[in-house]
Amino acid sequence: MRYHDRKRILVTGGAGFLGSHLCERLIDLGHDVLCVDNFFTGTRENIAHLMPSSRFELIRHDVTFPLYVEVDEIYNLACPASPIHYQFDPVQTTKTSVHGAINMLGLAKRVKAKILQASTSEVYGDPREHPQTESYWGHVNPIGLRSCYDEGKRCAETLFYDYHRQHRLRIKVARIFNTYGPRMHPSDGRVVSNFIMQALKGEPLTIHGDGAQTRSFCYVDDLIGGLVSLMNSPEDFTGPVNLGNPGEFSVRELAEQIIALTGSASKLEFKERPSDDPTQRKPDITLAGKILGWGPTTNLHDGLRKTIIYFQGLLGS
Numbered sequence: 001m002r003y004h005d006r007k008r009i010l011v012t013g014g015a016g017f018l019g020s021h022l023c024e025r026l027i028d029l030g031h032d033v034l035c036v037d038n039f040f041t042g043t044r045e046n047i048a049h050l051m052p053s054s055r056f057e058l059i060r061h062d063v064t065f066p067l068y069v070e071v072d073e074i075y076n077l078a079c080p081a082s083p084i085h086y087q088f089d090p091v092q093t094t095k096t097s098v099h100g101a102i103n104m105l106g107l108a109k110r111v112k113a114k115i116l117q118a119s120t121s122e123v124y125g126d127p128r129e130h131p132q133t134e135s136y137w138g139h140v141n142p143i144g145l146r147s148c149y150d151e152g153k154r155c156a157e158t159l160f161y162d163y164h165r166q167h168r169l170r171i172k173v174a175r176i177f178n179t180y181g182p183r184m185h186p187s188d189g190r191v192v193s194n195f196i197m198q199a200l201k202g203e204p205l206t207i208h209g210d211g212a213q214t215r216s217f218c219y220v221d222d223l224i225g226g227l228v229s230l231m232n233s234p235e236d237f238t239g240p241v242n243l244g245n246p247g248e249f250s251v252r253e254l255a256e257q258i259i260a261l262t263g264s265a266s267k268l269e270f271k272e273r274p275s276d277d278p279t280q281r282k283p284d285i286t287l288a289g290k291i292l293g294w295g296p297t298t299n300l301h302d303g304l305r306k307t308i309i310y311f312q313g314l315l316g317s
């Protein structure tokens with residue numbers, strides 16, 4: 001990489017699942033990466049392999065407090081992403097999304113950095129349109145147990161667009177759909193990690209409801225490619241843009257694939273569905289294809305295989 005193409009890039013939430021893969025990718029691309037994390041759900045193990053690199057730096061910091069650093073680009077990923085983690089301290093979750101966004105946007109404004117927000121398909125809530133396109137405004141409960149996350153992320157999007165309109169900030173907003181892969185937290189209660197851990201331990205796989213609710217699952221390497229393409233997209237393109245895998249699987253199908261791939265003797269166990277659990281989730285990624293030339297390339301079978309190997313390693317150690 002030529003010297004003037006090399007950027008100083010801040011990744012908030014860089015020690016988390018997606019953040020650690022993003023830091024790795026950006027270093028591989030030749031950039032200098034500053035990872036900021038308060039280790040609420042992220043771990044040192046996720047980034048241990050990056051520590052020896054002279055192009056990687058780590059700061060322990062909570063994004064709800066201001067940060068003063070010199071950078072060219074900011075990827076704002078800091079926020080617990082799984083219901084178990086974001087419902088543990090819902091007030092802190094909203095603060096992380098909202099105050100975190102204000103602090104990072106303030107930083108971007110001061111140092112004239114380009115900034116990308118890791119938003120979520122949860123801004124669509126329990127959608128009445130299927131599949132969801134970016135023009136859909138969503139169907140969100142403002143006072144439910146998931147609201148700290150959903151509404152926090154919606155407010156963060158509002159802040160991004162107001163900073164763009166009011167202060168001409170260069171912004172990018174990605175609406176990320178369910179993503180899975182190595183370095184997911186083993187006890188985050190998300191469906192993929194849950195099922196794999198249960199299958200590997202020979203425990204029953206817990207399905208909420210009858211398992212007919214559908215989800216789309218994007219492999220982490222694909223998603224990271226989408227985030228980097230979005231950051232480098234034409235200046236006048238802000239998004240929001242859906243990033244995910246449109247392949248739709250019922251939760252029951254996922255459980256059955258994981259049992260087959262792990263060779264587990266586990267059975268399925270059906271439990272009551274939690275409130276606000278969406279019945280259908282599938283991204284329309286037409287816009288990402290058109291503007292970014294992006295689409296996922298890893299199929300569920302291959303992605304699950306790599307993820308299972310990672311979890312086997314965790315259990316082994």
Ligand SMILES: NC(=O)c1ccc[n+]([C@@H]2O[C@H](COP(=O)([O-])OP(=O)(O)OC[C@H]3O[C@@H](n4cnc5c(N)ncnc54)[C@H](O)[C@@H]3O)[C@@H](O)[C@H]2O)c1
Nearest residue numbers: 013015016017018038040041042062063078079081176179
């Ligand atoms: N993984 C997915 O399927 C998915 C889907 C949609 C959106 N997202 C978004 O992508 C981002 C990353 O998600 P993930 O799956 O890697 O989750 P994660 O929980 O593994 O990572 C979040 C990281 O943010 C850090 N963090 C939390 N609060 C912080 C704070 N106040 N200050 C500094 N750091 C803080 C955590 O310690 C962790 O390292 C999140 O913003 C999430 O909302 C993820």
